[in-house]
Structure formats: C-alpha cells, structure tokens
Amino acid sequence: MNESSGLSRRGLLAGAGAVLAGAGLAGCENTTTPIATQEGGAGEGIMGDPTAGGPVDGAGIPLARRDYPVTLPNVADPVKAGNPERGGELQIYNYADYLNPEVLQAFGKEFGVSVRVTTFQTLDEAFTKLSTGRFQFDVIFTAPDHLPRLVGRRLIRPLSLDLIPNLRKEVWPELQSPFYDVGPRYSVPYTLYTTGIGWRNDEVSLDVDELGWETLWRSQPYRGRVGVLDDSREALGMALLRRGVNNLNTEDPALLQRAAEDLIELNEIARVKVVINGYETLPAGRMWLNQVWSGDMLNAVISYLPEGTSADVLSYWFQKAGGPVFNDCMCMGVDAAKPVLAHRFMNYLLDPEVALENFVGYVGYQPPITKIDADALFAQQVLPENLRNCVVTPEDYASGNAYLALTADGRRAWDQSWAEFRNG
C-alpha cells in the first residue's frame, strides 16, 4: 500500500507474527503496583475511607486514585457461565476506527455471529446516549473515569472473570486488578495511550520537543491546520499542563476558568479545530499540528498514509513526567442480549495474537498484553522507528498521570469550562 514507508498491512502482520513467536520470554516484567502520582493539588480526592466523608462522585461512589483503589459497588449479578449465544448480532458501542474490521470478521466467523459496531464521537456523548436506556449494547468501550458514572446509572453489568481467562494469563500485571475498578468487577483493559502532540515535521518548523504544549499557543503560522482533541478532559487538561498544573483531576474553579480562557485564546491564535480524527487528517496533510493520542499516530501510518507519503513526516511528542498516560477499557452493557458472547469477545481481544493483529493491523493502539513486545516491533520495522515514542512502556504507565472520576461539582466545573470554549 505505502511503498515509500516500507510498510504495508500485510508486511506488518507477517513481521508481527514473528515478533509474537519470540515474545514469550521477552514479556515485560512486573513493575510494582502503581505509586501515588506526584500531583500539585495536595491530594484532593484521595483521603481516607469514603464512609468517613471522603469525596464521592455524582453517584456517591468514592473517587478512585492510584493510592486509593476503589471497588465499584455491585449493581447487578454477573452472568452465569454458559455456552456463548449464537446467531444474530453482537452489539458493540465504540469510537470509530478503534477495532480492526478483520478481527471482528474473524470473531464473527468463529462464533457464528455478525458483529455490529455503533460509534460515538466522545465519551460524554456515549454516556448521554446510554443514559437514555434505549440501547442494548453487549460490549461498551469506555475510559476508567467514566466507569463509576456507568455503574451509578446502572448501565453496565459486572463481569464473570472465569469467562475471560486471558485477563489473568496475558494482561500486564498492574492492570489485572486496577485501582479504578478493583477486582476487576466491571472492566477489562483494552489499550494503552499517552496524550501528546502529533505533527507534520515537513510543515511545522516549531521545536515541539522543546516547546511542549506551548507549541499550540505558538502555532499562529499554521492557523486553520491546528487541532485539539474533542474531549472535555483532554483539551482542558492540556491547558492545565501548559501552565504547569499537573493535577489533572483538579476541581479548582479558578484553574479551570483559566484553562478555558487559555483555550479561547488558543482559538484566536490558531483557529483550532476540535476533532478526534488526527489519525486521518495528519497523514492526509489536512492538519499539521494536532493534539492526539499516541495510538492515533501509529493508526495514521498503518491505515491512512496516502501513497507517496513517507511515515517519516509524522512526529509525536508527549509529556514524559506528569502527562496523561492511561488505558481504555471494555465493559458489558446492563441489557446485553448476548452476555456470554460479550465475555468471549473481550477475552478474544485479549488473546495475544488477536490483540497484535488488532494493534498493528489497524488501530495502532497498543494492548497491555505481556507477550507483545513493542520494542521488537520497531526493531523489526513492523512499526516506524520515528514513532517509537507512541508506545507506552510499563515505566511510563506507572509514573503517568490520568484523568479520573471527579465529584459532581468538579465534573460540572470541567464541563462548563469546556462548553465555554466550545461555544466560541
């Protein structure tokens, strides 16, 4: 497909298979349980026993922090083990371009079902639509900070881990019972990401590695070709980080107000677009400088690089200390029509071979699977060397920052600041 970059989907998979074969030994070692993040906000939301008056979210669920793990309350019974349901459709709710169609097809073939993906643009939109209670999804993709709201609204159902053996067998140890969902009771991890800046190094001459987030506020020459993520937490969080505020879960109205004002200023400087499709527009050259998630850049190379464009023109930067490094997760809809099959689907995606095909064959987001040795993928040129920093190491993950659940007032403050920016 893209001869110039020396990468093709077929080549990627062939190379990837070889990597996987030798990966058994090269698996990442067990990093210690995540340590407390060094946040500036003096530990808001991480104090003591919730029953003793600690902070809770809009549903009354204590706010999970790395040093304050939370077991989400049981709102329904997990499914009893049984044979997977056959026939009909497995209903999935996910971002667009976030699952390899070939993987879906293979799953459908193996389990005698057709897989139907309904897409959302933002997690907030997904929550709103799910809240109506009009949808019956089997598998719902989301992020950890949304889990408690989904539980609080009784929109997801506890999992039977017996039906997802790959969680214990294949997933990074630190994610087998994460602090945001101890057990885990409702979720299994799907992919890892960092949030950073993706840019066209053939068009943008700013020193992004030096400037960091400040780059966007200096992007006046690229007006109209600059974008921020259409995600209330990420865009405001970027404005906070730029000002040196590393507490991504701050609920300080003054800080959030300033973040909104900074975004509005950014809009005046660069007439930014609010988008999540940097993986498509950066390789196409439509956009030159975009806040993106790490996986977007690999997705860009794997699936969207036009013929004649080299992967070398794409660069990625993320904030090493204190920047967002986290994971997305999958859960089961409360009204899942095919609950057993839903478990099988999650288990399927955590199978190392399938996960690898999903990763390097399409989505570009790395799964937290021990047997997948990302370094080897670069060494074997399965993935382009210049985007090596798009992969999340266990060290990055352990020391990274994350957007986590907030109190009702805090969430409202974030969302209102976001609306202020969005309304131009």
Add this chain to the structure above:
Amino acid sequence: MRRWGWLAAPGVAWLAAFFLVAFYAIVAVGFGNVTDLYEPVPYWNPLDWNVGYMLQALEDVLPGGRTWDVFVRTLLYIGLAIVLSLAIGYPVAYYVSRHARGRSKVVLLVLLVAPFWISYLMRMFAWTNLLDSNGYAAEALNALSIDSLFRGLGLLEGDDWLGGQPIAVILGLVYGYVPYLILPLYASLDRIDQRLIEAARDLGASRAEAFRRVVLPLSKAGTLGGIVLIALPMFGDYYTPDLMSGSPETALLGNTINNYVQGGPDKALGAALTLLLSAFLLVLMLYYLRVLRREEPAA
C-alpha cells in the same frame, strides 16, 4: 366538507404524537432539572416548573451574555447564506419556470430534485474534498477570484478554504439548502399568468420594469416561503459547521445546543435555548404568515 374531516385524522395524530408530545417534552426538560449524573429530569406539570434554566438561557443570549456572540454569528451567517441562496436560486427558478420549454424543462426539474437523492451528509463530505487545497472547487473559486471577494468581506483568511473559515460554513449552508428554496420559488413563478407580463409590456413597461413591477411582487410570497423553508433548518444546523469548519470560531447556535444536550451537564439549558430559538423563529414565521395573508387576495 365536514364529512371529509376524518381524512385529516392521520395527519393530526401524526402531528400530535411526533410534534406536540415531543415539543412538550422539550418544554418539560427546559423547565425541569438535571441530576448529578446529568440525567435531565423533566417537570411535566407547569406548576412545578423551574424557570432557572430559562432565565439563564435568556441572560446568555442577550448582549454581553455567554451565547450572544454565537447568536449574532448565527444571524450573520444565515443572513448571508439566504442572500447568496436567493442570488443563485432566483435566476434558476425564473429561467426554469419562464424560459425553459418542453423536454428541457422536464430535464431541468429533474436536475433540481436530483440533490435530494443524495444524503445531506454525503454532499457535505464531498465538499470537504472539493474545497481542500487541491480540490476542484477551491481551484475554480480561486481562478474566478471569488476568493478575493470573500477575503475582502472578511469571511476568508489566507487561501485555506477548510481552515475553519466562515465562508466555508456559509457556502455549505447555501449548497445544502438551495434546492429547498428553488422549488417553492419555481412553483410560485410558474403560476404567474404570462398575460399579466404581456399586459405590462403592452402598456409600455420595459422588460426590466415588467419584471420589477409585475413578476417580483407576484413572487413575493413564494420567495418568502422559500426563505422560511431554508432558514428554519439552518437555525438548527450543527453538522454543516462541524464538517466544513470544526472550529469553535464558526460555531452556530445549533452547535451550542448540541454541545449542551449531547455532552455536558446543561441539558436543561440546551432545551431552554431550543425553546428560545423556537420563539424567535415563531416571530419570523408570523411575519411570513401575515405577508401571505395580505398577498392572498391578489393571488
């Protein structure tokens, strides 16, 4: 007459179910509340109504309020889109109704309806390619110096049509809705009795004068009807700015409502804003109905 009244029953039932009930649901949400988990709680009983969100929405759209800028921008963009639509649509409708004959008229009418066969979204996606830096439309517009015209008007900056430019949104609106303007205009122009124009000419009016004093006034109702038909959906449009620009700098009121209703905690505020917009459009609608009533004896 009376015994045929039942024929209206399906229409009335349809309107009741899908308009009145739905509309009242928006009213109930707009005058309702929102939980900590962002669920809107509609207050169905007017005695319970919470006017807080409505007052907030009202304060927001007044000068100096949070949505005032968006409101003004919406009026400006839609106003310009209507002017452009008329500039494009009127001559087309005039030509088809008064000058096209026989087979060519049929072909032209089919062509006018053709855009309806393709989904609005697909047509907008096509435009994002056409207006891209190397797109045909962008090159054609640049070759005709239309870009400098818009640049002079402050609607375009630089030469990147898709870089969050006001004009891209306006052109998108024009392109998307102009067929809805042409069809009613065509119908009204087509109805004008040819003999009236001949009479004007016989009485010494020049071609231009006959048009100005006969055709134009007689097509007033059709023109206004067409404008209403395109203005109403334009006020609720949010995907055209999303697709053609994507920048908050060009966000319209539809985007604001969409932002409130789809993501954030302010669903009730979104509903209240919707009601305010409806009230505003109702005023325009009443003006149209008044004109229509005055025109009727002449028609």
